[in-house]
Amino acid sequence: MRDVPEHPDWLWSSPEPKRSYDVVIVGGGGHGLATAYYLAKNHGITDVAVLERGWLAGGNMARNTTIIRSNYLWDESAGIYEHALKLWEGLEDDLGYPILFSQRGVLNLAHSLQDVRDSVRRVHANRLNGVDAEWLGPDEVKEICPIVNVSPDVRYPVLGATYQPRAGIAKHDYVAWGFARAAAAMGVHLIENCEVTGVEVADGRVQAVQTTKGRIAAGTVALAAAGHSSVVAATAGVELPVQTHPLQALVSELLEPVHPTVVMSNAVHVYVSQAHKGELVMGAGIDPYNSYRQRGAFHIIEQQMSAALELFPIFARAHVLRTWAGIVDVTPDASPVVGKTPVDGLLVNCGWGTGGFKATPGVGWCYAHTIAHGEPHPLNAPFSLERFTTGALVDEHGAAAVAH
């Protein structure tokens, strides 16, 4: 019999929860862990518990397609996503942990004259915001990604693409483990199998959370519960403008390296990269109905595949290995909500919908600032809950291409 390697050392300890913390973060995904890390590192706040109802990073952090980019149209979005991208660029050194961040670039394809106009506009907007962006013609697209079909004789020909060279992918599990390990080393308690069943409010101020491991008092409760944000916030009497949907993705069997970059297409609606291990990773849009079940319908996968084959005829004989879904919280303007709620001491980070992974370090940084100061960081200030009343929406629907 072959030797089986020993179980690796645990990267973090799993303490029993104390009865009280300065800060309780609800949700041990990427955002929750990054927030805890920057709370400790940037603000010296370490009396912090991250409560996770399952295991760390087992929700959307384990289910996304790991695309990282910052080429959003509006200033507000470019601000927070570019801040995130800059942090990604130094994250491996910062965490002292490998995250396999690979800046292989992203192509956002244009298939119609309107696509072209929107894309060129976005390139200019990106440059004004210090985000690297280029407009490429079909031949240049072909040079960067030789397997894309740029023939004019298809239903939706590739008329060009925006290109962000600094975009890329990272290994999502390693990212979560890196943040968890570093946060735990600074004294943050990471508590798994601990579901928050209620948020206790008295006199308009948050007091504690009720959990499956008992009551835990907190000075600040910061939600980072993704698809379940509405459910948790409702226990504090706070309503959120989000709707929860399944978002599916899939991987192929392991293949030789064939796909050197990340390709996204809004019009035929698919995004594709090839993971370090060799599987093609693809995703597209949400399943249309509200649901908390982490699965979607197969006809959505079929539509993704037909889109992928239109762009990449070479994939015709690849096999789908696995499909899955996460549940994502989608806002009316496709931008997140990060900031205060009507309840004192209760903060919310939600509504990242289909695009939360790329923001992980950036939102962790800004959310930690919001927790530490009781006021939003300038980069997340535009993403307030009040914007739905004031009308100052950050409308990224379609502006930044595809379900991201």
Place this chain on the structure above:
Amino acid sequence: MLLIPCPWCGPRDEAEFHYGGQAHVAYPENPAALSDEEWARYLFFRDNPKGRFAERWNHTAGCRRWFNAVRNTATNEIEAGEVTA
């Protein structure tokens, strides 16, 4: 794929339908009288329960009519007897 009971055509595949979101959201009787908060609530806030949810569907590839159903968003089961024209 969901099997959705259209009240006119019977059970059909989800791919034949268009989703309409939460049911029973009435247009405000006097929109001009609403405060900004009330207008925001009408425009942007919908229930998002994990559990029973009354919702609208349109049978776009069939009879093209709207109807209401009650589905459990935790299980995706559509309640028998709760589909109404």
